[in-house]
Amino acid sequence: MNLLIFLTTLLTALVLGVKTASITKQQYSIPLYKHHFKAGLRRATEQLSNYHTSGLNDIAYYGPITIGKQQFQVMFDSGSPLLWVPAQNCSSGGCTGHTKFNQNVTAIASFNIQYVLGFSQGYLAEIDMSLAGLTVSKQRFGLSYNISSEFAAYPFDGILGLSPREYPNIGNLNPIKTLINQNTIDPYVSFHLSRYDDTNKGDQGTLTLGGIDNSKFTGSINYNNLTDSTEWWQVSIDNVMVAGKSTVQQRSAIIDTGTTVITAPRKDADEIHSIISGIYNPAYEMYTIPCTTVFNMSLVFGGILYQIDDRDIIIRQNGICLSGMIPDSTIGSAWVVGDVFLKNVYTVFNYANLSVGFAPSVKLQS
Ligand SMILES: *[C@@H]1O[C@H](CO)[C@@H](O)[C@H](O)[C@H]1NC(C)=O
Ligand SMILES: *[C@@H]1O[C@H](CO)[C@@H](O)[C@H](O)[C@H]1NC(C)=O
Numbered sequence: 001m002n003l004l005i006f007l008t009t010l011l012t013a014l015v016l017g018v019k020t021a022s023i024t025k026q027q028y029s030i031p032l033y034k035h036h037f038k039a040g041l042r043r044a045t046e047q048l049s050n051y052h053t054s055g056l057n058d059i060a061y062y063g064p065i066t067i068g069k070q071q072f073q074v075m076f077d078s079g080s081p082l083l084w085v086p087a088q089n090c091s092s093g094g095c096t097g098h099t100k101f102n103q104n105v106t107a108i109a110s111f112n113i114q115y116v117l118g119f120s121q122g123y124l125a126e127i128d129m130s131l132a133g134l135t136v137s138k139q140r141f142g143l144s145y146n147i148s149s150e151f152a153a154y155p156f157d158g159i160l161g162l163s164p165r166e167y168p169n170i171g172n173l174n175p176i177k178t179l180i181n182q183n184t185i186d187p188y189v190s191f192h193l194s195r196y197d198d199t200n201k202g203d204q205g206t207l208t209l210g211g212i213d214n215s216k217f218t219g220s221i222n223y224n225n226l227t228d229s230t231e232w233w234q235v236s237i238d239n240v241m242v243a244g245k246s247t248v249q250q251r252s253a254i255i256d257t258g259t260t261v262i263t264a265p266r267k268d269a270d271e272i273h274s275i276i277s278g279i280y281n282p283a284y285e286m287y288t289i290p291c292t293t294v295f296n297m298s299l300v301f302g303g304i305l306y307q308i309d310d311r312d313i314i315i316r317q318n319g320i321c322l323s324g325m326i327p328d329s330t331i332g333s334a335w336v337v338g339d340v341f342l343k344n345v346y347t348v349f350n351y352a353n354l355s356v357g358f359a360p361s362v363k364l365q366s
């Protein structure tokens, strides 16, 4: 994408190499508050910040996590399985301007994670963390010393991957799954993603750990079973409606909070844009559309239609209008459904029965 900053941090490969089994245990300094929660499981809220630039809003959503004694900002990414932050010895371009981990831990294994855009390479270690006031005991996480240069521009230091995936011999690299495994929270993570333009009327986004915030949606949440439970939060799209017309049907979609846009294979994207006079522009690797277009795209999941606001799917930039659906076949025929859609719904990632729930977001009064 030459014109705009988009994020698509969907995992394309994670290579783990076991290095050593010994872990230094003496540095855990955070007390285990878990014992105080006997009365019941806790629910906690993390306020998100909205990554925006002068050209584009709602690029990504991030918030604070305390790792050992230090605080980092991390992007919450349902499209990848690993939490990482910059290591002390990181000198690559992507570490510029970011907080680096400066505590004493022992390397357990190496890792190298490739996203659709960018990569991060380093080693795994283990330490206590806290997130939204909840303590995560002995969480494995990545310390990166080789981070691709895109990350220098981002307002967050690292990424917190939320996929349900665990790895043989390494285990779980997602601290929220550890909170669930250690019975601190119920097995849900729910996202309310706000538009930056709306935030004078409300919050920039909230992540609810272990629960569902009924004030953020209307109607009830409808759950969709995962079609591929091994790698991503991947569900079926029954139908795609554009400007009142039914277009492609029966597609597989990865629900990815770490992707700004919606991506689909070129063939699907061409079919959709032909309805609204969209023209593929190779210079932008995007479709330009007439600024008067009524796009009115809806995705049907589990028989229920969820409408996307034209403010999200139409990107207005320097007098031209671009589509928020971008052609990409990195993941074969699957679509990647990111924030352009997710701003319109409340999303529940259910780790207990591996399903993704949606309900229409509350609309703010304008
Ligand atoms: C950073 O430290 C790790 C762990 O000691 C080491 O494996 C890696 O090679 C170092 N990287 C750089 C760029 O110094
Ligand atoms: C880090 O841990 C190692 C191994 O336990 C120890 O030898 C070293 O002194 C520690 N360094 C600091 C700065 O605490």
Ligand SMILES: *[C@@H]1O[C@H](CO)[C@@H](O)[C@H](O)[C@H]1NC(C)=O
Binding pocket: 112, 119, 121, 146, 147
């Ligand atoms: C950093 O990672 C990239 C991508 O995996 C690789 O091409 C490059 O050689 C690595 N650089 C160093 C210094 O390890």
Ligand SMILES: *[C@@H]1O[C@H](CO)[C@@H](O)[C@H](O)[C@H]1NC(C)=O
Binding pocket: 225
């Ligand atoms: C989802 O999976 C459950 C358990 O396997 C099954 O009972 C249910 O029918 C499935 N729902 C749909 C809509 O396929």
Ligand SMILES: *[C@@H]1O[C@H](CO)[C@@H](O)[C@H](O)[C@H]1NC(C)=O
Binding pocket: 241, 243, 244, 245, 294, 296, 298, 305, 307
């Ligand atoms: C948008 O599409 C939905 C679903 O097809 C339809 O119910 C609605 O009336 C349309 N709205 C506009 C403004 O065209």
Ligand SMILES: *[C@@H]1O[C@H](CO)[C@@H](O)[C@H](O)[C@H]1NC(C)=O
Binding pocket: 223, 225, 350, 353, 355
């Ligand atoms: C998964 O859990 C949700 C919430 O408890 C429930 O509504 C849904 O029916 C469940 N789905 C399956 C497939 O069991």
